Amino acid sequence: MxxxxxxxxxxxxxxxxxxxxxxxxxxxxxxxxxxxxxxxDAAAEATNNEVATDEKLGTKWGDEIDSQVTEVDLKRQSDSPLAEVIVQYADKNYQGKSVNSISLAAGKISFLIVDDHDNNIPIYRVGQSYFLSGREGQSYQLKYENNTAKTFEIVASVDGVDVINGREASRSNSGYVLNPHESLKIEGFRKSNSAVASFTFSKPEDSYAANSDHGSIQNAGVIGTVIYALEAPESDDAKPVNKYAPPPNAFPADR
Known part of the structure; x- marks a missing residue:
């Protein structure tokens, strides 16, 4: 046993x-x-970062577009941003995974780059890096969608230049307000309270950054976004808007 x-x-x-x-x-x-x-991923990112001289782009001061803004007095909840992202761009066939939009602040905000017809311009992701394929003469817009009932501030830069004041970009600069469940389009460098100069891809030497007192051609080819939460009351009426066609109703009288 x-x-x-x-x-x-x-x-x-x-x-x-x-x-x-x-x-x-x-x-x-x-x-x-x-x-x-x-x-x-390392190989793809290295390839994406190797941009030939004839592939390099900047963003020039394009046509004037009507764009009305008003100033509001809102404070940031914190000096630390919720999220930030950099997108490098060139007239290049980038490698990586094609994405329709970039998710920021844990999905609270969607960031995409569109043309004048609101069509997405291809963005490619490798790891945590993003790359945009543009072409000379093409105009574009920065589009942000708020998926929450909260209010955010968008501080954006193009080629190292602040899109609102035209000075050297800084995270501490004032930005645009993104209201609950709404979208925001930044169409160009702001000229006044009623107009902007459209973002238009160009040769780096023709870019706004290369021809302004506060920019540098060395920063051409990069778009930056920083997100802050604002101290604003949540609206009970702020509900998501259905952006799609409603489903058909076979008995419309019985609502």
Whole structure:
């Protein structure tokens, strides 16, 4: 009986070891696969960052567009931004995953770049880096969608220049207000309370940054966005707007 007891103990230990091994295998990550993915991302990002002289772009002072704004007195909840992102752009076929929009602040805000017809301009993501394919002479707009009942501030820069005051970009500069469940389009460099000069892709030497007192051609080819939460009351009436066609109703009289 003693020998049988010992044999049972040994078999039980072998069984526990086998179960433990299966659990480890199930929860462990394949190091070869992880290394391969990281290597591919690094290679793609290096390729994207290698921009030939004839591929480089800047953003020039384009046509004047009517754009009305009013000033409001709102305070930031914190000096620390909720989120920020940089998008590099050039007339280049970028590598990476094509995305329709960039998710900011844990999905609270969607950021996309569109043309004059509100069509998305291709953005490519590699890791945490974003790249935009543009072409000379093409106008574009920065579009932000608020998916919450809260109010945010958008501080944006193009080629290292603040889009509102035309000076050197800084996170501490004032921005645009993005109201609850609404969208905001920044169409160009602000000229006055009633007009902007449209963002238009150009050669770096023709960019606004290269031809202004507060910009530099060295910063051409980059778009920056910083998001702050504002101290504004949440509106009970601020409900999401259905942007799509409503479903058909076979009995419209019975609402």
């Amino acid at each position: 003693k020998r049988i007891h010992i044999l049972i103990c040994i078999m039980f230990c072998i069984f526990l070891a086998a179960c433990s091994k299966k659990t480890e295998d199930r929860h462990s990550t394949n190091p070869t696969e992880t290394t391969s993915t990281a290597t591919a």
